[in-house]
Amino acid sequence: MRTFTCVVAATFVAFVGAENAFADAEAGQGYFSAMGSYIDDDKDRNVDDEINGGQFGFGYAVNDAVNVEAMFSTARLSGAAEEQHLGLGIDVQRVFRRAERFSPYLHAGVGYLQIDPSGGREIDGTVYSAGAGFLLDMFSSNIALRTEWKIRLDTASSKNLNDNFFSVGVQLPFGRGTPKFLDADGDGVADGIDRCPNTPAGASVDSYGCEVDSDGDGVKDSLDRCPGTPRGVSVNADGCAIDSDGDGVTDDKDKCPGTPAGAAVDANGCELDSDGDGVVDRLDECPDSAPGVQVDIKGCEIKEEIRLQGVNFESNSDRLLPGATRVLDDAVATLKKNPSIKFEVAGHTDSDGAAEYNESLSARRATTVHDYLANNGISEERMSVRGYGEAQPIADNGTAAGKAENRRVVLRITER
Numbered sequence: 055m056r057t058f059t060c061v062v063a064a065t066f067v068a069f070v071g072a073e074n075a076f077a078d079a080e081a082g083q084g085y086f087s088a089m090g091s092y093i094d095d096d097k098d099r100n101v102d103d104e105i106n107g108g109q110f111g112f113g114y115a116v117n118d119a120v121n122v123e124a125m126f127s128t129a130r131l132s133g134a135a136e137e138q139h140l141g142l143g144i145d146v147q148r149v150f151r152r153a154e155r156f157s158p159y160l161h162a163g164v165g166y167l168q169i170d171p172s173g174g175r176e177i178d179g180t181v182y183s184a185g186a187g188f189l190l191d192m193f194s195s196n197i198a199l200r201t202e203w204k205i206r207l208d209t210a211s212s213k214n215l216n217d218n219f220f221s222v223g224v225q226l227p228f229g230r231g232t233p234k235f236l237d238a239d240g241d242g243v244a245d246g247i248d249r250c251p252n253t254p255a256g257a258s259v260d261s262y263g264c265e266v267d268s269d270g271d272g273v274k275d276s277l278d279r280c281p282g283t284p285r286g287v288s289v290n291a292d293g294c295a296i297d298s299d300g301d302g303v304t305d306d307k308d309k310c311p312g313t314p315a316g317a318a319v320d321a322n323g324c325e326l327d328s329d330g331d332g333v334v335d336r337l338d339e340c341p342d343s344a345p346g347v348q349v350d351i352k353g354c355e356i357k358e359e360i361r362l363q364g365v366n367f368e369s370n371s372d373r374l375l376p377g378a379t380r381v382l383d384d385a386v387a388t389l390k391k392n393p394s395i396k397f398e399v400a401g402h403t404d405s406d407g408a409a410e411y412n413e414s415l416s417a418r419r420a421t422t423v424h425d426y427l428a429n430n431g432i433s434e435e436r437m438s439v440r441g442y443g444e445a446q447p448i449a450d451n452g453t454a455a456g457k458a459e460n461r462r463v464v465l466r467i468t469e470r
Contacts, residue, residue: 081117084227084228086110086112089108090105091105091221093129100134101133109221112124115149121147122144124144137169140170141181143166144165147159148160156190157188159186160185161202162183163184165180167181177211182207184204187202187204200221203221241257243262248262250264258275271289278292280293284306299313307323310324329341329345329353330345331347337352340355348395360464362381362463365382366378374422379426382423386427389427395467397437397468399427401419401442401462402462412444414441447460
């Protein structure tokens, strides 16, 4: 009983000094154990079965399945005879479910036993043992309950004696365990270096645990609906090249950005010009123009003259009426589209008034148009000015409608 009391006391001392110990030994850790033992002695020893021994151990967790442990045991046996036992040994343990709160194990070992019988000669020799036990995590503390049974074969005595030991005690780990590979998101990159935790299952990651963006467009592969985007191309949230004008041609290939919505375009994102006259189909009022002909901004062929329908003046004046500038702006665009054309700005009037006055008025009106064109980028070298007065009517001056048609300014083509 005294021996058992010593075991309990030693256990308490070990527990108090084990502030940094873990509940159970992990792979790579050492541990200390202390147990009191009830010994069921071989009947040939002529001693009583009782709690009369203890054992201490220092072990090492080699891996998740194996412990190696050095044991020291002591016992005082009394009865018809008395014996003092001291033992040293090495055990190998096969541990099951090490990471759980309840961890059973099997063990086998070999050792040295010294027997000091009362009134007899001291003997010693080899002993062999085998058995089973378990560890129980006690309330998630840093101390585990250890319970063990083993049978010991004593070859030191003249007879081979078998003793059964039933032991209960505690076990405390110490030291740092073998670092574990923790990978909470299962991407193959340890948590300690994973810069992108919680990566979706199955996603490809780089060496830092971040999802791969193979084409470098800023959209990770798991979300990229357009893999293989060329470097430098602007993409949307789906990783697809942007098509700002919605014409079906992405910006990186679109040679005509800003195409109006709904316009038909070619592979370069430019509006179609089916007849090749330089006026896109959407604006072409005269489709199927003959190849090579000169056309105005509406896509219609320029023949002998460019009529300025809607260019009107105040009565008996060379001042333009509202709305005239819009027509003149179209004329400027047509002339810039056809830079080889030279022309005469020809002014005409109806037959009201004196012929000499009408000729002067038509010349002034033609000059007004000339000046507007010149101020808007048309070279004066391409233009000449002449007032024809009432000399070249195109309608009947006897009617109001005819007179309105005769009051006109036209651009008469002189050279193409």
